[in-house]
Amino acid sequence: MMDAKLKQESPPDPARKKAMGLLARATLDELNAAWEALADKPDVHPVRGPETGLVMVRGRIGGGGDPFNLGEATVSRATIRLSSGEIGHGQLLGADRQRARLAAIFDALAQREDDRANVDALLQQVADRLALEERRNAEETAATRVDFFTMVRGDD
């Protein structure tokens, strides 16, 4: 219990955490294209999954208070081992097990010096797309910003 808490407070690998978040949002096309682009494809051995299950999503009372269970979401995950020994984990929302498996492969590839640049290129591509989408959404929302005028009531 104490160990888990300590570990949570100091993520040992912030770069990997960020990369896994991006891989979770990569489309199947992006992942497939990056895989096809690899000159030297490693052998991939399944360790767990790919499988689909549920994660209970939590909220907080009042937005910032104590947690409560909001409802579940489908999650697909996979763990693989490359023939060179690296273990990769992939986990993402939805029932697309193929994406989860590919995400696990790229998580493992990221640990190999030789493939680092390929993985970084994929991560950059995903990050750029997400930034563009986010920017676009924020701009569209900003265009609907209003200023309400309060009318003066009664006699002056």
Place this chain on the structure above:
Amino acid sequence: MYVAVKGGEAAIANAHRLLADRRRGDRNLPSITIEQIVEQLGLAVDRVMAEASLYDRALAALAVRQARGDMIEAIFILRAYRTTLPRFGYSEPVDTANMKIERRVSATYKDLPGGQLLGPTFDYTHRLLDPSLIADETVAEPAVKEPGEHVMRVSDILDGEGLIEGDGQMPEGHVMGDLTREPMEFPMARDLRLQALARGDEGFLLALAYSTQRGYGRTHPFVGEVRIGEVEVELDLPELGFAVSLGTIRVTECQMVNQFMGSAKQPPQFTRGYGLVFGQSERKAMSMSLVDRALRTDEFSEDIVAPAQDQEFVISHADNVQATGFVEHLKLPHYVDFQAELDLVRRMRRDYEAANAGDTAKEQREAAE
């Protein structure tokens, strides 16, 4: 009571075949795709996800299609599906303060950090049928503008003055409950009530919320804030020792601000009701927040005088899958049960008529005398 029956296999198979035919409808029309339902009937998909308590757009759209648009049937199908999947774990609580905002309005402050952002709303439309949607007219691209500052939470603004209660803490030592793991028990703690309300029937919660406005348990509400947008879902991975993002989900959050006169223990201040719902559904989030506040009678020593304040009544009847199961089972064969009752009523009627005949004969004798 329902007693099992046998037989009817051929009729049932043919009925389901007929259902498939009617679901498909006119074969000269193209069939609707899951992607089309997700994109063009998105709020129907959102409602099914919220009340099935399972966030998955594609599966919810499939349920809508399978149910021919019957929302409660779709919710039932998706709720049943979730029981087939293993539970991987619990997410970190979503951080709605850092939501990627798509809509945010406040009825309590005109000018506030982040502004009033209408987003894709039905508000201020004239609710006139739009003939341009009959034909497939081209739809204009949305307007764009430079985004403004961070969208601050309204409860934090009020909190600065100390005039509003905090976000909501459970009593010391409270263990968070999970309705999908333990049977319901009353009195039910607020965290469990919120879980039940989040998946509760929109129509039922709307009616209860409305009843509080009409005087059945006063809540005196203001919409502090409604916000809709995407939040990250993070899951702790024990094998790595840290939490990773699984992606984002869209949620609607409502902070309802309610007046409270104070008590011997607490000074006069604003109290709060909270609503959080999967997808875009501010009607549901607002209803949930009103009912959440109405149910907090024990915290404010309020008398329970109205249905919306009675947690056993509200929580026991909010789940439309349970409700439809119990109401709709009445149409299944109850032959044995009914035969027993028929026999009983016949006997009672015989006794009644015999007694009546005796009375009538007595009256006639008396009249003749």
